Each structure stands twice: as structure tokens, then as C-alpha cells.
Amino acid sequence: MVNKNVKDSRNMGRATTSTILRSPSNSKITKRSMHATNSSMMDNIPRELLIEILCRLAHTSFTDIHNAKLSCKDFHEAAEDPCVYQNMSLDNFPLVAWKPLTKKEEAFFTKCQDCQNPEIPYRQAVLDYFTGKGPKSALAHLQGALNANHIGALYVTCIILLFSGEDELKACGMKLMAGMKKSKYVRGKLKEHRDRLKSMLRTMWVENPALRRRPVCCTKQDNHRRRSSWEDMVDDADVHCEGCSVDSEIKFLLDSLPRL
Template identity: 35%
Template sequence: MESVLEDCDSSSSIGKKRKINAGSVNEQSVSMKRRRPVVGSLPGDLLIDVIARVASSSFTDLFNAKLSCRDFLGAAEDEFIFQHVSIDKFPVIHWFPPSVELLSFLNQCIDKGNPEAMFRQGMIEFFSLARIETGLEYLKRATEKGHVEATYVYGMILLSRGGQSSQQGLNILNSMKVTRSNYLKLRECRAKIKAIIREMWIKNSISLIEVKCKCQERNMLSIRKRKFEEEEEVLCCDACGWYLEVISFCKIVDGVV
């Protein structure tokens, strides 16, 4: 009888220990639930801004961020992310049909107002598909977003048309503020555009109409090219300078250079 009582006492003590352990586990789980991860504690706008900065530097980093955290995954679907994500890793011209996922992603970038995506689509629409008005609209939208290459191409096209369009193109190009300090950026801009055009089937070229310049009475062939690396006064007006530039641009489109 005593052994039975002892067994009962021992079993009851074990039961109490189990209850105590269960209680401590419950307390731990509650405390863990109360602890929010650092990422989850950030305000939504700040989280989206962080993801946008990651996306603007690298699509690969954005993809990895989406895999690492549920909060990042949700924030990455915001419209602001598509506007700023870098698509430099993707080719402008797809020689093979892109996957459904990639095509959907790029179309979302265009629809959400990504400047690089709109610039690329504008180039394809205008030069390759010969959809002039649609291409100009995409280039215009990218220009309004401050995209350098789109500003250059859109200004060149308008300048080449002459008349009122020529003046509008000149105003757009002058907004680029070409000086010695950012002349290298203009060269990089030309190189990028040239590389894109070389990959395209050009179905719509541009014809050059003479641009009226303040110093048009001078012989255009005798006007010196602007030397931004030297301290010297430019001997031609803005219209003359961009007119020489648009001649080079037409040669790039025609495949001459």
C-alpha cells in the first residue's frame, strides 16, 4: 500500500513538473510572438524606400531580398519599386522569346513608369516597329522622368524635324546642360544609344531638315568642334552645336558610324 502511495506521489510530482514546464513553454511562445522582427517593425513607407534603393542598384539584390523576408516580399510589389528597379541586366533586344515571367515583369515596369523601361520601349517602337507616335510618347515620358538617354534621343528627333519641333528639341537638349564637367556623360550616352541601335532592325530612320541658327551665315564646315576639356569660348551658338550633334546621330541611326 505504501509503495502504491509512493508511486502516486511520484507521478503527481511528475505531473506538476510537466505543468510547470508547459507553462514556461507557453510563456516563451507568447514572448516570442510579442517580439516583432526588426524589419517588420519598420514603417511601411520606410520599408518600401529601402527596397527601392536596393532595386535601383541591382535586380539580383532585389530578388534575394524578396526571398529573405516576407515583409520584403510584400513591399517589393509596390508600384514605387517597379519605377526604380534596375533592368540593366536584361537585354534591350530579345533574340529569343523571353519567359512569361520576365515579359510580365518588364511590362509592369513600363506600365508603372520605370524610365529605363519606357526609354527602351520608345526606341523599339520608334526605330524598329515604326510606330512613330507611340515611340515618341514613351521617349517623352522617360524624358520627363529625367532619363538622360531618352532626353538625348527625344531631343535629337525633334530637332531633326525643323520648324516648331526643332525649337522644342533644342530646348530639351539645352536642358542637359552640356559642359566640360559632364561631357563624358554625353559620350557615354552616345555610346549606349549606339550599342542599342546596332542590335535593332531599323525600319524607321530620321531625315534631317536644316536647323535655323543664329550664326547660320557662317560656313558650318569651318565651325570648330567644342573642346570641353580646354578653357576656351565656344565659337558657335547652341543651335549650331546641337545641329552638328544631330548629324552624328543620324549617321548612327543609318549605320554609317
């Protein structure tokens, strides 16, 4: 009897929902009902949790945040929290704008900057270094992103040190890069940032002459390379020679660059 009631009530729910959704004359009721349901659901979610959810969403996709903001008032209000702007992904926006930014876009970037979004100094560092403005300006911007534990910023810092042309700095870059690869979590993030950097490099004029002098990190004379392809080694945890591991990163980066 209990089961039958449960079944009946489920069917009734289904019938009611589908009837409302099917009937054009009830579209106002549908919207109102759904809005009421959304509102009551939102009332039960603490604002801190809502912001946390939106921060995670912002980190992966600007478009998803934009859509979430349009979906209801609570999302719209919570999405204006500085924490959301601090975590906002800027992947939807080209590194080099080919036309002037609109006022709305300018206001958006200013808000991201005011909220200390590490993507802002990171992107500026990538632009400065690879277009040949010199490492000083790039490293200064990277520091801002490193303060927020931006793994891409650490990766680009390693690249700058490796291509510095100075043995001491190169050794420092090797140590940093090898250290990053020891953590499974960081290796996963590194892959993400490496691919993002590759996409960014395709959109700019790479003119840094330092990138023409390829550093070599593995100086071992014995035949210890176990693989014929270095590409296999980029994400491999099982590479015992730090020099080879870093050389595989250097090769990946140089292969990603437009012809210098």
C-alpha cells in the same frame, strides 16, 4: 579598466563570431543567429524606408534587387511594392528579345507596365523611332515616359524634333536640348542616357531614313569654334554657342548608329 573591458568585449565578440563562422558543426547555429540578427535589424527599419531603399536599388540594378529579395523575407515582401517595380531598371533585358519571353519574364514586364515604369514606354519609343515606324508612335510612347520626368525620353524627343526635317520643329528641339544642358544635374543624367541609348542602338536594325539627313544647328559664319574636336563639347558646360553644342550631340548620335 573601462578601456580594458571594452577591448575584452570586442575580442570576445570577434572570437565568438569567428569561431561560429569557422566551425562546420555550427553552420545551423550561424544561419539561425544571422537570420535572427537580420530579422531584429529589419524590425527596426520602417517599411516606408525599406521600400525607399529598394526603389533606389531597383533604379540602378535589377540584379541587386533580385539578390536582395533572396536575402530575407522582409526584403522579399518590400520588393513587391509597386513603387519598386515603377523604378525598376530594365537594363538587364535586351530591347529586342531574340527568343520568346518566358512566362516569368512576361509577368515581370506586365507588372512593370502596370506600375507605370517609364522605361516601358521609353524603350518602345526608341524601338519604334529608330527602326523606322515613324515619329508619331514614338512620340506618343515618349509622352508616357515624360510624364514621369524621364530624362532619356526628353533627350530622344529632342533627337526626333532635330531630325524632323522641319525648321520649326528643329528650332524647338534645339531649344529643348540646349535647356537640358544648362543644368549640371541634367547634364550628368544626359550622359548616362546617351550611353544607354548607344548600347540599345547596337542591338537593333536602325532603319529610319530621317536619320540620313543630318541637321545643322550652328549657322554662324564667324570662326567661333574653339576646339577641333566636337566630342569634347558634348558634356562641356562652357560652350557658348547653343547651335555648336547641339551639333555635337547630333554628331555623337550619328557616330553611335550602325551604318545606314
